[in-house]
Amino acid sequence: MRNVKSVPIYDIDFTLRRTFRKKNFRTLQREVILAALSGEDVYLQAATSFGKSICFQLPAVVNLGVTIVVSPLLSLMMNQINALRENNVPVETINGTTQYHERKRIIDDAQCGHPRVKMLYVTPELCSRDWFRDLLRSIHAHGQLARFVVDEAHCVSQWGHDFRKDFLELSFFRREFPDIPIMCATATATAVVRKDIINIMGLDEKLKFFAMPTSRPNLHYEVRFKSDEFDERYTDFLQWIRQIYARRQGTARLEELQKTKERVEGVSGIIYVISREGCENLAERLCNDGIGAKVYHAKLSNDAKKDHLAGWISNRPGYDIIVATTAFGMGIDKEDVRFVVHWQLPKSFEGFYQEAGRAGRDGKASICILYYALEDRIWLERMIEMQAAQNQKKKSSTARTENIEGRRKSFNQLVKYCEKTTKCRHQIIADYFEDKQKPVCDWACDWHKDPSKLQKAKKRFDATGLTPSMSQAIDNHLMDHRQTMANTDLEWVAQD
Numbered sequence: 001m002r003n004v005k006s007v008p009i010y011d012i013d014f015t016l017r018r019t020f021r022k023k024n025f026r027t028l029q030r031e032v033i034l035a036a037l038s039g040e041d042v043y044l045q046a047a048t049s050f051g052k053s054i055c056f057q058l059p060a061v062v063n064l065g066v067t068i069v070v071s072p073l074l075s076l077m078m079n080q081i082n083a084l085r086e087n088n089v090p091v092e093t094i095n096g097t098t099q100y101h102e103r104k105r106i107i108d109d110a111q112c113g114h115p116r117v118k119m120l121y122v123t124p125e126l127c128s129r130d131w132f133r134d135l136l137r138s139i140h141a142h143g144q145l146a147r148f149v150v151d152e153a154h155c156v157s158q159w160g161h162d163f164r165k166d167f168l169e170l171s172f173f174r175r176e177f178p179d180i181p182i183m184c185a186t187a188t189a190t191a192v193v194r195k196d197i198i199n200i201m202g203l204d205e206k207l208k209f210f211a212m213p214t215s216r217p218n219l220h221y222e223v224r225f226k227s228d229e230f231d232e233r234y235t236d237f238l239q240w241i242r243q244i245y246a247r248r249q250g251t252a253r254l255e256e257l258q259k260t261k262e263r264v265e266g267v268s269g270i271i272y273v274i275s276r277e278g279c280e281n282l283a284e285r286l287c288n289d290g291i292g293a294k295v296y297h298a299k300l301s302n303d304a305k306k307d308h309l310a311g312w313i314s315n316r317p318g319y320d321i322i323v324a325t326t327a328f329g330m331g332i333d334k335e336d337v338r339f340v341v342h343w344q345l346p347k348s349f350e351g352f353y354q355e356a357g358r359a360g361r362d363g364k365a366s367i368c369i370l371y372y373a374l375e376d377r378i379w380l381e382r383m384i385e386m387q388a389a390q391n392q393k394k395k396s397s398t399a400r401t402e403n404i405e406g407r408r409k410s411f412n413q414l415v416k417y418c419e420k421t422t423k424c425r426h427q428i429i430a431d432y433f434e435d436k437q438k439p440v441c442d443w444a445c446d447w448h449k450d451p452s453k454l455q456k457a458k459k460r461f462d463a464t465g466l467t468p469s470m471s472q473a474i475d476n477h478l479m480d481h482r483q484t485m486a487n488t489d490l491e492w493v494a495q496d
C-alpha cells in the first residue's frame with residue numbers, strides 16, 4: 001500500500017453530497033473511489049458520461065495534499081475547473097495562458113508545506129519542464145503530493161507516440177515518485193492501448209483495474225449513406241430537424257415542454273464537420289433557414305468561442321446547434337444534447353465514439369447520425385497514408401510504425417461500422433472496445449429498427465460506386481495537401 005494520508009473513508013457519502021451536491025454514487029463509482037483511497041494505482045475505463053471525473057476528484061478532496069491532474073486539452077481542463085470552483089473546491093491550473101503573478105501565487109502555495117490547493121490541472125507538456133518537475137519534488141519533499149491522475153489516458157498511447165511526445169514522458173511520475181499512486185481514466189481504449197498505457201505509466205502489479213462496458217443504451221446510432229454533395233446531406237438534415245421541431249409542436253409534447261420551460265424549436269445538438277470552412281458554410285446555411293447555429297473551431301477568436309459555448313450551454317435562442325471541428329469534443333459536458341451528427345466520416349473509431357458520446361448525457365434518448373460517403377472514406381484513407389509517409393520520412397521508429405498501424409486499424413474498423421448492415425451498431429462498438437458484456441439495444445440503432453431498409457440503402461450506395469467525377473474531386477481535394485491540412489482541425493489541440 002502506498003503512502004496516502006486520507007481522512008477515514010466513511011466520509012465519502014458525506015463529501016459526495018456536501019461538496020459535489022450529488023445524492024448517490026452511480027454504479028461502481030464507490031468501488032473506484034475506495035480503490036483510489038486505498039492508495040493503490042487505479043486504471044478506470046468507462047463509457048462516456050459515466051462520471052469518471054468524480055472518481056478522482058472526490059479522493060483529491062478527502063486526501064491530504066495536492067492531486068496533479070494531467071489533461072490533454074485546455075477546454076477540457078477549464079470545464080472541470082469551473083465546475084469544481086462552483087463547488088468551492090480549491091483548484092488551480094498552470095498552463096500557457098497563466099499570467100506570471102498568478103503562476104507565482106500557485107507555486108508559492110503548492111510548495112509552502114501546507115497547500116490550500118487540492119487539485120492542480122496541467123498539460124503533459126508542462127510536466128516535461130524542469131522547473132515544474134522541481135516543483136513536484138518540492139511538494140513531495142513536504143509529504144504533500146497525494147496522487148497523479150491522467151485524464152483521457154488513451155492520449156498517452158495514441159498521441160504520445162507521435163505528435164505529443166510529452167505524453168510518453170509522463171513515465172517520469174513513477175520513476176521519480178514510486179510511492180505516489182497514479183490513476184488513469186479513459187472512455188476509449190482497446191486492449192492494446194490499455195496495455196500500452198499501463199506499461200508507459202509503469203502502473204503497479206497490484207493495480208486496481210476497472211474496465212466497464214462502453215455501452216450507451218440511450219443513444220440511437222444511425223448511418224446515412226450519402227454522396228459527397230453538400231446539398232444532398234443538407235436537404236436530408238434540414239428535413240429531419242424540421243420534423244423534430246414539428247413533433248415538438250404536437251399537443252402532448254408541447255405541454256411537456258412548457259412545463260419544463262424548454263423552447264419548442266430549441267433542440268440542442270452538435271454537428272461535426274472536418275474543415276473550418278465547412279463549419280462556417282453549414283452554420284450560415286442553417287441560420288439562413290431559421291435554425292440557430294454557431295461555429296466552433298480552432299481559428300475562432302477566444303471571445304467568439306466563449307460566447308458560442310456559453311450561449312449553447314444555456315440554450316439561448318440562436319445557439320441551438322454547434323457546428324464544430326474536432327476542436328470541440330472531449331470533456332464537453334452538456335446534459336441535454338439531443339443529437340450529434342457527423343457530417344463526414346471521422347478519422348478514428350475512438351474519435352467517433354468520444355464525439356457521439358456528447359449526446360444524451362442526462363440519460364434520455366438521443367440520436368447519433370453519421371453521414372457516410374465513399375469520397376470521404378477514400379479522402380481520409382489517403383490522408384492517413386500521406387501522414388504515414390511524412391512520418392516515415394522524418395524519422396522511423398518502431399513506436400511510430402506501430403501507431404500508424406493503430407490509426408489504420410481504428411479507421412478501418414470505423415469504415416466497417418458504417419458499411420456493416422447485418423449487426424447491431426451497439427454490438428459493433430462493444431466488439432471494437434472488447435467489452436465483455438453484451439450491450440443492450442432496445443431498437444436503438446438503424447439495424448435493429450429496420451434491417452431491410454438499411455440493407456436497401458447500402459445496396460443503392462454500392463450501386464453508385466466511385467464515379468470518375470468523384471475521383472477527380474478527391475484528387476483536387478488532395479492536390480494541395482498542406483492547404484487541406486491547414487483548413488482542418490484533425491489534430492488540433494490546445495497545448496500548454
Ligand SMILES: Nc1ncnc2c1ncn2[C@@H]1O[C@H](COP(=O)(O)OP(=O)(O)OP(=O)(O)O)[C@@H](O)[C@H]1O
Pocket residue numbers: 022023024025026029046047048049050051052053054186187330331332333357361
Ligand atoms: N453520482 C452522480 N450523480 C449524479 N450525477 C453525476 C454523478 N457522477 C457524475 N455525475 C454527472 O455526470 C456527468 C458526466 O460526468 P463526467 O464528466 O465525469 O463524465 P466522464 O465519465 O468523464 O465522461 P466523458 O468521458 O464523456 O467526458 C457530469 O455532469 C457529472 O456531474
